[in-house]
Amino acid sequence: MNFFLLRIILSSLRSMANAASGMAVHDDCKLKFLELKAKRTYRFIIFKIEEKQKQVIVEKLGEPAQSYEDFTASLPADECRYAIYDFDFVTEENVQKSRIFFIAWSPDTSRVRSKMIYASSKDRFKRELDGIQVELQATDPTEMGLDVIRSRAA
Template sequence: MANAASGMAIDDACKMKFLELKAKRNYRFIVFKIHDQQVVVEELGGPGKSYKDFTAALPADECRYAVFNFDFTTNENCQKSKIFFIAWAPDALRVRSKMVCASSKDRFKRESDGIQLELQATDPSEMSFDIIKARSC
């Protein structure tokens, strides 16, 4: 079903792959793109991929939605993980593209139950590994 505000639909594969990341930890990250008025899976990063691999998968001139499963150890030496949602809209984007991305973001997040933290980034520095780490604690 399309989003009334943006006309954007969410492909069923997006939901399925997100559930696999959340429940089975099959992926470290998933990158989604808007294609033909629909949000679709663009790239799946396996469990062995790094945060650097993830950021390299985001284009410098197009918006993307992404989820990243961040594993970390607490001060009490407990293994934890948190699922980040990142709305990537580079500064170089045209205003119309940014508006389409922004208008579909909330629906996409609602369809992806289990997101624990959100970041909106227009520049790589706004989603550095240090920021991810600090937001997880």
């Protein structure tokens, strides 16, 4: 099969996959996630769905020294987002560990349309990010408090 035909087939398959969820995933999302996972370049990544462009993009990157409070303060109070948080902790055996959390932030105060778009695109988006260890769904800050994160990390 020639290269040109193969590119057309792959492009069609990608379009069909995107149509199934309605949202494409910008390559930068995967790249930044890989950098967080492999190099620990970031503490967190916040992703936003650009409805006009029908794709998920990186909205904000958290520096490695930033805290969990910095992360939660970066999430909008009344808009949905996806987020990745690299949580460091020490086990009861005094072993340093890390867990990569995927958080689907969908506050009660966000628009119904937005909640539906984020909910219907979540699984497709998560499949693009290989290495997520824990998933959380949060509709208010208490559902993703540091105590919740600690208990889910263990």
